[in-house]
Amino acid sequence: MKNLKGWSPVRASVVFVALYLIHQIQQTKGIRLLVSDPIINATVTQNVLLSVEYRSNGTPWIQWRYMSSWKSQCIIEWKVNSYVNISASYTGRVDRFENGSIQLQNVEVRDTGFYMITVSDDFGSTKQSTIILNVHEIRYEEFYFVAVFIAFLAAGSAVLVCLMWVCNKCINIAQKKKQHRRAEEIELRIISA
Numbered sequence: 001m002k003n004l005k006g007w008s009p010v011r012a013s014v015v016f017v018a019l020y021l022i023h024q025i026q027q028t029k030g031i032r033l034l035v036s037d038p039i040i041n042a043t044v045t046q047n048v049l050l051s052v053e054y055r056s057n058g059t060p061w062i063q064w065r066y067m068s069s070w071k072s073q074c075i076i077e078w079k080v081n082s083y084v085n086i087s088a089s090y091t092g093r094v095d096r097f098e099n100g101s102i103q104l105q106n107v108e109v110r111d112t113g114f115y116m117i118t119v120s121d122d123f124g125s126t127k128q129s130t131i132i133l134n135v136h137e138i139r140y141e142e143f144y145f146v147a148v149f150i151a152f153l154a155a156g157s158a159v160l161v162c163l164m165w166v167c168n169k170c171i172n173i174a175q176k177k178k179q180h181r182r183a184e185e186i187e188l189r190i191i192s193a
């Protein structure tokens with residue numbers, strides 16, 4: 001502030017105009033495209049937001065493409081205040097937002113790949129950016145199956161142990177009865193003799 005006070009009004013206004021012009025040039029220079037998360041990890045059935053934010057002075061045209069090693073496909077393209085074109089295979093599972101982001105619903109492992117956004121305006125400028133999406137299988141479900149399997153094994157062996165115990169008891173009782181009967185027979189024999 002001390003420095004500014006020392007400046008002549010002319011010099012200050014020249015600086016101000018220069019700053020204003022630079023700002024204007026940057027504004028009209030074209031499109032700004034910001035990607036918040038260039039790599040996204042997701043699990044199947046999640047809804048995934050491919051989050052971007054663009055700044056443009058014209059009425060931009062926005063396109064999202066899906067690209068993997070075996071295909072490249074347009075997902076959605078739209079021109080602000082004009083039209084929206086969603087590719088048939090994405091109809092009903094893609095939402096778009098004003099800042100250019102899209103949300104994919106209920107992702108599957110085959111949605112893994114590159115998502116390229118292109119923003120173009122009437123002045124002929126174009127900006128592109130890419131988001132990588134990794135979709136994993138749900139891990140805890142595997143653990144769940146293993147847990148259920150182990151529980152079944154445990155229950156099965158518990159039942160076996162019980163059965164063996166019961167069998168053992170039965171055999172013991174039968175043997176005791178046999179011994180008892182033999183003792184009675186011997187007694188009878190002794191009495192009859």
Ligand SMILES: *[C@@H]1O[C@H](CO)[C@@H](O)[C@H](O)[C@H]1NC(C)=O
Nearest residue numbers: 037038039040041042134136
């Ligand atoms: C995504 O997963 C990979 C491994 O599969 C890991 O290296 C990376 O740090 C993860 N990124 C985020 C943002 O979670």
Ligand SMILES: *[C@@H]1O[C@H](CO)[C@@H](O)[C@H](O)[C@H]1NC(C)=O
Nearest residue numbers: 034036051052053097099101
């Ligand atoms: C874009 O808009 C969506 C929905 O309003 C929001 O969730 C997301 O965070 C925005 N992205 C950025 C980079 O601001």
Ligand SMILES: *[C@@H]1O[C@H](CO)[C@@H](O)[C@H](O)[C@H]1NC(C)=O
Nearest residue numbers: 074077083084085086087088
């Ligand atoms: C919408 O997409 C279809 C197929 O990709 C294409 O034939 C059609 O021309 C597009 N319409 C507009 C307005 O871009």
